[in-house]
Amino acid sequence: MPESLLTVAISSRALFDLDESNLVFEEHGLEAYRRFQIERE
Numbered sequence: 001m002p003e004s005l006l007t008v009a010i011s012s013r014a015l016f017d018l019d020e021s022n023l024v025f026e027e028h029g030l031e032a033y034r035r036f037q038i039e040r041e
Contacts (some may be wrong), residue, residue, distance in 0.1 A: 012018065025033035 021033065021036055024036045
């Protein structure tokens with residue numbers, strides 16, 4: 001008989017506050033968003 005398994009999926013939005021980076025993307029575009037992310041690696 002197969003074992004019962006539980007799979008849990010968690011989105012990055014549930015783990016991290018992405019409001020600021022999303023605002024950069026929406027207001028300034030993809031290149032600004034990339035720079036924003038790289039500066040915070």
